[in-house]
Amino acid sequence: MQPPELPARKISLSQQIEEIDWELARRKNDYPRLVSRGKLRESEADYQMERLRAARATLEWLQGNEDFVKWAIANKDTIKQKMEVPR
Numbered sequence: 001m002q003p004p005e006l007p008a009r010k011i012s013l014s015q016q017i018e019e020i021d022w023e024l025a026r027r028k029n030d031y032p033r034l035v036s037r038g039k040l041r042e043s044e045a046d047y048q049m050e051r052l053r054a055a056r057a058t059l060e061w062l063q064g065n066e067d068f069v070k071w072a073i074a075n076k077d078t079i080k081q082k083m084e085v086p087r
Contacts, residue, residue, distance in 0.1 A: 013063040020056045024049065 027049060034040040062069060072079060 013059050013066065017056060017059050017063070020052055020059070024052055024056070027052070 027045075031040060031045040031049070035042045035045055
């Protein structure tokens with residue numbers, strides 16, 4: 001029997017960025033050891049770090065444009081109408 005699902009918690013953009021920073025620091029510490037032991041290729045470690053940095057950059061962009069994004073979502077129908085090309 002599966003336990004009931006918990007309701008999703010709202011996790012702020014700042015908290016998400018903080019978690020990525022924590023994970024980046026952990027991997028920066030762990031990856032050299034894994035690479036030296038042959039458990040992880042250096043190119044793969046670099047790629048994984050790059051992916052996390054990209055996710056962080058996306059969250060930072062969202063955080064910096066949060067008001068606009070919320071406005072655009074609230075006004076999506078009006079925006080869509082204005083963007084339609086007349087035939």
